[in-house]
Amino acid sequence: VINFYTFFYIMYYLIRIASKLLVSSNLNQNQKYFPGVLPIYFIIYEYEIAGNEISLDLRKKSLFSKTDIIYKNQSVLNTEEMIFFQKGVELCSENYYFAKWTLLPIFIRNNGKFAIRFFFLEPMMHRRAMNIQFDFDILTKQLIRIKRSYGRIQ
Structure with missing residues (x-):
């Protein structure tokens, strides 16, 4: 018999795995996925180094709401x-x-x-x-x- 807590953790990790697979399959080569505590929230880090120019973009996303920019910068060194x-x-x-x-x-x-x-x-x-x-x-x-x-x- 599976109790409530075991069922909750199984469902939590199944949703977390499904959201990671869904989001990671849509990422480019220069993007990286960081999961949040809740499976519907995550962070996407995007970077690009071209010559002496470095572009950085860090965004907090959700499966159901809009994107929140944490940090965005473009530096020429x-x-x-x-x-x-x-x-x-x-x-x-x-x-x-x-x-x-x-x-x-x-x-x-x-x-x-x-x-x-x-x-x-x-x-x-x-x-x-x-x-x-x-x-x-x-x-x-x-x-x-x-x-x-x-x-x-x-």
């Missing part, structure tokens, strides 16, 4: 900044803990410094996510600081 971006991706992939997660890069340009803040999308909750920031000195082309934190995607 010069050659030096693109090298810093590649170094940041390499530094993230060297660490086993960070290498598994999907990265959302945000670029910060300050006086003589170029910072890349990588947000990790898998543990994201309520538009907040864990991130790691790499600060580079533009003149010396050296890594100045690595800062880990948790905060709002912006």
Whole structure:
């Protein structure tokens, strides 16, 4: 005899699997699906890197309502900044803990410094996510600081 809770979990996971299959089958090559707590809510991350131009789009979607834009950006990096971006991706992939997660890069340009803040999308909750920031000195082309934190995607 199957009790109510077992039936609820079976139905929950069946709906979750069906929604993932339905949504994932319609995604492009450069899009990624992240499920929400409820099976009808999910997040779609879209990225495109073409030359020195990086386009990012993070949207919260539902099977029954309209799309909510969490983050959208299009950045054009010069050659030096693109090298810093590649170094940041390499530094993230060297660490086993960070290498598994999907990265959302945000670029910060300050006086003589170029910072890349990588947000990790898998543990994201309520538009907040864990991130790691790499600060580079533009003149010396050296890594100045690595800062880990948790905060709002912006």
